Amino acid sequence: MKSYQVDENGFYGEFGGAYVPEILYKCVHDLQEAYLPIIESEEFKKEYHALLRDYVGRPSPLYYARRMSEKYGCRLYLKREDLNHTGAHKINNTIGQILLARKMGKTRIIAETGAGQHGVATATACALMNMKCEVFMGATDVERQHTNVERMRMLGAEVHPVRTGNMTLSDACSAAIRDWCCHPKDTYYLVGSTMGPHPYPDLVAKMQSVISEEIKGQLEEKEGRDYPDYLIACIGGGSNAAGTIYHYMDDERVKIVLAEAGGQGYMTDRTAATIHRGTTGILHGAKMLVMQDEDGQIQEAFTISAGLDYPGVGPMHCNMAKQGRTEVLSINDDEAIRGGYELTRMEGIIPAIESAHAIAALEKLSFKPDDVVVLTVSGRGDKDIETYLRSKV
Numbered sequence: 001m002k003s004y005q006v007d008e009n010g011f012y013g014e015f016g017g018a019y020v021p022e023i024l025y026k027c028v029h030d031l032q033e034a035y036l037p038i039i040e041s042e043e044f045k046k047e048y049h050a051l052l053r054d055y056v057g058r059p060s061p062l063y064y065a066r067r068m069s070e071k072y073g074c075r076l077y078l079k080r081e082d083l084n085h086t087g088a089h090k091i092n093n094t095i096g097q098i099l100l101a102r103k104m105g106k107t108r109i110i111a112e113t114g115a116g117q118h119g120v121a122t123a124t125a126c127a128l129m130n131m132k133c134e135v136f137m138g139a140t141d142v143e144r145q146h147t148n149v150e151r152m153r154m155l156g157a158e159v160h161p162v163r164t165g166n167m168t169l170s171d172a173c174s175a176a177i178r179d180w181c182c183h184p185k186d187t188y189y190l191v192g193s194t195m196g197p198h199p200y201p202d203l204v205a206k207m208q209s210v211i212s213e214e215i216k217g218q219l220e221e222k223e224g225r226d227y228p229d230y231l232i233a234c235i236g237g238g239s240n241a242a243g244t245i246y247h248y249m250d251d252e253r254v255k256i257v258l259a260e261a262g263g264q265g266y267m268t269d270r271t272a273a274t275i276h277r278g279t280t281g282i283l284h285g286a287k288m289l290v291m292q293d294e295d296g297q298i299q300e301a302f303t304i305s306a307g308l309d310y311p312g313v314g315p316m317h318c319n320m321a322k323q324g325r326t327e328v329l330s331i332n333d334d335e336a337i338r339g340g341y342e343l344t345r346m347e348g349i350i351p352a353i354e355s356a357h358a359i360a361a362l363e364k365l366s367f368k369p370d371d372v373v374v375l376t377v378s379g380r381g382d383k384d385i386e387t388y389l390r391s392k393v
Ligand SMILES: *Cc1c(COP(=O)(O)O)cnc(C)c1O
Pocket: 088, 089, 090, 117, 118, 192, 193, 194, 234, 235, 236, 237, 238, 239, 240, 241, 307, 308, 352, 354, 355, 378, 379, 380
């Protein structure tokens, strides 16, 4: 049977791998050797799941959205990652990786962040575990996302503004990799999405897979069967999507629909729709679809959604899209805003603008009345209120 899981060399079809400077070979290799034995050990699982339960607040509810089900003519459930501590799915990953780093004997944590969500989740986990935390963030983002910078500092992290390139997420990733090259011994690079060199895409997917593990049990209870007809999630680097689909990837009964950020339209220059627009290239340690010009210069991504603002997309998703396993829709800024308002007015849930892309995918699909649809609300919208108000509908 064809599998969409990573192979023993760290590839998903033609995508993935570990393309790192020589000085990081050992670091990356050590991590490749260490991660599975550690995260599959009973001791790790016990500690990780206890923290997910008592600290993060899991399991997150699977909520039957009655009014929106009526509107779209299906049985729509929302997987409420927005209710997690710190307001999004990212904490599932940072808690897991911080335990892994500790078990590997690392003492210093570095991370990259765009909107600051992953930075906050990392700083939170570091405060919890009493680890030193340094976060790289594009100088433009430091200005745009000031509250998250203050949150990180309050949590005890040091924030380094990065002044190269466009001074955004992609440059922050490069800076984090450069720092890692200088401190390979004591430093653990805590990657925030299903990207980076192998084993990160697989590691992050496994840390987020708690989402689909819970969906299975919750659907069994509510619907009498443990699988949905549709799974829907938004996709930036691909971690909440990976978590949502993880236990269903090879289950062809389940249709998978992913919403990427079209910005002002995937045919325009102001887009972050990497799967629609990208071509194969190597970025931040892995082969993936990248938005680049003919010379391989990385093109800046555009979207109102800071969390989806990345010119690449994780290798697992590149492969699944290419194989036709997933249907990827490009959702424009205005459609996402409308989706966000709709969920707010119809269910009383203000979603993150990233998650609003997934909501907006609903009207592009046609369902049968007894189709069971599970849509992941990756985060809450508190951070996006100004964006919503500016684009009032
Ligand atoms: C960061 C973020 C995303 C995008 O990241 P993925 O790795 O693609 O999940 C989506 N939603 C929210 C709320 C985020 O904070």
